[in-house]
Amino acid sequence: MSKKLATTDNTKKSTVKAAKVTKIAKASNSVAALPALVNTKSTELEIVDRVLNRGPVLPTTTSQDPLTQYVKEISRYKLLTIEEEEMLIKEMKDSGDIEVAKKLVLANLRLVVKIALEYRSAWQNVMDLIQEGNIGLMKAVSKYDSTKGAKLSYYASWWIRSYILKFILDNFRLVKIGTTNEQKKLFFNLLKEKERLIGMGINPDNKMISSTLGVSEKSVAVMDRRLGSGGSELSIEARLDDDGPSLGDSLTNQDEIPVDERLGDLQGVEILRDHLKSFLADLKERDREIFEKRLLSEVPASLQSIADQYGVSRERIRQIEERLINNLKVYMSEFIR
Template identity: 50%
Template sequence: MLKNAKIKKVSAAERQASTEATRDEETGSTNIQDKHQPVSFDPFRLYLDEIKRYPLLSREDETDLAIRYREKGDIESAYKLITANLRLVVKIAMDFQRYWMQNLMDLIQEGNVGLMQAVKKFDPYRGYKFSYYASFWIKAYIIKFIMDNWKLVKIGTTQAQRKLFFNLRKEKERLEAQGIEASPKLLSHRLDVKESEIIEMDQRLNSWEISLDSPLKEDSEDTHKSFLPSDDLPVDDQIADQEAKSILHDKLMLFREQLKGKEAVIFDKRLLTEDPMTLQEIGDKFGISRERVRQIESRLKKKLKAYLEEEIADIDLLQESMIEI
């Protein structure tokens, strides 16, 4: 339904002319410009001026509009949700643009598509703030655009590769700024990945671009594109996964604040870490038996499960958790 909404498109030049005409009417001045004089034109500034006209919404207003769109398909409600969050898209796009030097307006355009998708998918009954939920969709579409356009060859096809793609460049710049050689061994240690993965991604980032549609051989119909891996999760699944992990992380940190002593150490060193201490190691630390540590851990898991069931309305969000409870 949302895609059928009719929104008048006005060119940036028309908006600029309209703005200048209005300003001249208000001041009573006559703005006759020499046709040979260069005209200042900043699409980004014009766009900012345009979206500032749309009012921001309270959380209650967002929820009401989202319910109206979900229950009745009210296009006007969807339109208000979108326009009220256009500034959020700009903020997120600018964060990405600083690192990846893409055309900012291109990133904003992709982010806006993600925002519209968020409106379609948002469930107001799950208790999440719309702007928080929408940010995942906005980032997902911007990330996909960057990865599709960084090289002609897709350089990040799995979740691990996508993470490495975005972290490798930043970590190399951070080390080099400190005068440290960004060797594959050091990068693998800092990013907690295999050295071979660092080397492979670095080669892919710096490799020559090839035409994905060019044939492998003159007499072959197969193209390079045919042999590229493509096992990306659907965007819906990526968003659901990110959303669940983010919410779960926040709740775990709140739960952690309630713990003290042995429970806090077991939570940190056994449940949260990817490289857990053994029961015996924790027992030696506190001068207690391995079995006693196991009992405390078992009790802690029960407390955690009860806490999460109470705090998270949709307990299915826990299914992708790395913590077995």
Template identity: 50%
Template sequence: MADEETREEKGETTSGDASVEAPKKSGAKKGGKLTKASAREVSKRDPLAAYMKDVQRYPLLTREEEHDLAVKFVETGDVEAARKLVLSNLRLVVKIAYDYRQAYKNLLDLVQEGNIGLMKAVQKYDPFKGVKLSSYAAWWIRAYILRYILNNYRMVKLGTTQAQRKLFFNLQKEKSRLSAMGIEPTPEKIADRLSVPVKDVISMDRRLSAGDASLDAPVGNSEGRTVSRVELLEGGGPRFDDVLADQELGDRLKEKIHEYGATLEGKEKKILSDRLLAEDPKTLQQLGDEFGVSRERVRQIEKRLLQRMKKYIEGELGQAVLDVYEAP
């Protein structure tokens, strides 16, 4: 355990037997130095090796130097001190990202996200609590890497709740663990061991076992034609022919109302145009003041007008039309 901590402080970024240090390339001069041409070739063939070569230019800090820089950043906000703390721990990010190479193939993407977590850790780090920056930063680095994997594992996000996130990272492990114990990994047993709902286990298992399906992928229909999957999905709104039928019915109803309005005179014509059909209808009191009568008298005229207009429309279009527009 002591040897592992010593290796970590010296910047040896290994995981198991696999090393994440830049592999030595052919074309190197004596002493392990690469020519400019060979360095460019390394960058083209292995971007991670080129990144590691660049990272190793930044020296590691002693505990005392790290503490002094952290205190300086906390007390004065010195950006240069924070920069040195970040650069000296870039190897740690690669080491942690390498542990997740099976979950996400592009290791440099994980390193990039882990670097953001490292910068966040430097911002939040308290040097007076006696904890090493690398120990504290590891939690932030892992959190950012795991969030990135979760958000980019599929085109459609998988882990949108806490239970789903737990299942995303532990479902397959728990199934393997139960199988090794000779226990059938049923959704009920997995849900009980992980303390999540059974329906979430079933849903996540289906989503992880099936790949993303494109809505534009061609599929066959009942007529033998090749159409995209999206064309076969049922729309959420009303049917197009129903929309056209309602629009035509509304136009005919509007036409009959205006025909009836042309037969009116006096107060009734004014009530229809200024109250019943107006975008900004007048009140009963306003019309009463205009006619020189009470608001109750205007209401009685309006009621009689509506009854006669409904009877006219029923005779022209039928009762079914009125039933459609009077339905709640």
């Protein structure tokens, strides 16, 4: 039976807003359980708690900012020597024990923070990026195969970056639209709530979601249109050929090309600036103008105003916008390969 850990907050300052964290009942003892835990999409703290089956990583009340306190807490877990890591990896492969996988995850939490900080120019809240990076780290541990020749940290770096970049790309067009508390609440919770309800076999209509999240049906409908359908994962899972290994599986020895050198040009804002410029340069004039007015403007033009400008329907402009967003994701993914 899970236990609810009550949170306390004796100050009114803008300190860590630690949510009530539910300790998960003892998980499966198999490493195969990691992907299921990864896919729960909890907060970065809950993710680690869920994998570790322990209390919250952060204290419930603190005067420090979340990042500082998070780094302080994860620093308690020592880094592994090469020999220790190899021993744990062999043990995990032989036994499939999730307890061994937990040790590997803990030892690499600093790596997630390091990589997430590289993208802080592209996303204001670095804890969001750490959350996604932690998911990528656990995915990497669950899929790691030492016989492929890549060191775990090198292999994990690809997964961590993949999840962080996917998060940035998926939310790129929405960075500027969450201005009110209701919009922000929907932005961060709508898709998760939909996934939760679908997982329970419930059709998530706007009325049900508005009731669950405590917002208006109209706001749910508006944000649902803005979010659109979820994008596919980045190409780390893509097969290099029909019968061959995936990109992640094909990574070779880490000594051939240092991670920082190979991925250095993919850091943060450069992706959203330099590659975006190239993407825009290849668009037709009408598509470029629609993209700029709808997705790059501080105050996005309405679909109707653009439709009137080009003498087409509002729905047609929406379709063009959706196509451009999907094309951008594909275009950006090519640089992440």
